[in-house]
Amino acid sequence: MTEQQQQVAVITGAASGIGRGLAERAAARGYALVLADRDSAALERLAAQLRTEGAAVLAQVTDVAEPGQLEELRDAALDRFGAVDLLFNNAGVMQTGSCWEISEAQWQRALAVNLGGVINGVRAFLPLLLAQGRPAHVVNTASLAGLLNSPFMAAYNVSKQAVVALSESLHYEMAALNQPIGISVLCPGPVVSEIMTSDQGQGADSEFNRLLDDHIRQGMSPPDVAELVFEAIAEKRFWILPHKGFKPALRTRLESVLSESNPQFTPFDPQGDAHVA
Ligand SMILES: NC(=O)c1ccc[n+]([C@@H]2O[C@H](COP(=O)([O-])OP(=O)(O)OC[C@H]3O[C@@H](n4cnc5c(N)ncnc54)[C@H](O)[C@@H]3O)[C@@H](O)[C@H]2O)c1
Secondary structure, three states: OOHHHOOEEEEEOOOOHHHHHHHHHHHHOOOEEEEEEOOHHHHHHHHHHHHHOOOOEEEEEOOOOOHHHHHHHHHHHHHHHOOOOEEEEOOOOOOOEOOOOOOHHHHHHHHHHHHHHHHHHHHHHHHHHHHHOOOEEEEEEOOHHHOOOOOOEHHHHHHHHHHHHHHHHHHHHHHHOOOOEEEEEEOOOOEOOOOOOOOOOOOOOOHHHHHHHHHHHOOEOHHHHHHHHHHHHHHOOOEEOOOOOOHHHHHHHHHHHHOOOOOOOOOOOOOOOOOOO
């Protein structure tokens, strides 16, 4: 099969954690890969590894917070492979702290990368996917933090709830326009990754961040999450919820809305399943 006949997966935030898991699973499934990350060294290492294993890989240093860089990524993908079949808007950063102490820079970063990155990906790639006139699928990485709020994570919560809202709107739009483009939103709990130690992690010395890092390092493995994502794509399923233990907390939250009673933060599950990461 020539490169131009292979199915093509575009992954942002591909160099680490969940994105890396998605890249490895996509390669194992025979996809040609367009890998994007702002960390050029880690991106090149992954690209080299996957090429050694036989994958066709285009690796492009990209900051998803910059709309023009997503357009350049789309153009590069088209030039090299001629089409895009899967788009994973996955890049994200963690910002923690109380609502009033999160700095303006932290707020900007959380919104520019976590939400802006998905908006930029959708705005750059959807016109192409629609013009191709054939089935395609978009997976936006949100979080359980997109469904449940918790203290000291407001910037992250706000950005991730917006990703869920955007994804749901996009899903309705594809249905309204009768387009063969599936939309999914990935809302994991803890998954082993570098999100708390990457250079965008703020206040990394705080006790809260250390606990969160410990929790994440005991989480699900990225390849396991990626496998669940590919199952959901095959089923054209919107919600991808790798952890199930959060459901009672979500039910309690929705009940508080419907009964107009004050919400109460549900402490996280000692098994890790119900915690929002
Ligand atoms: N790890 C978890 O427990 C968890 C849980 C729920 C959701 N998520 C989400 O999963 C996604 C992936 O995070 P992860 O946990 O694998 O973290 P990670 O830090 O291991 O990987 C994120 C990757 O994104 C890249 N990145 C960061 N900012 C970028 C930017 N502006 N442009 C391009 N690339 C950028 C980083 O360089 C890194 O390679 C994020 O959206 C995160 O919010 C993670």
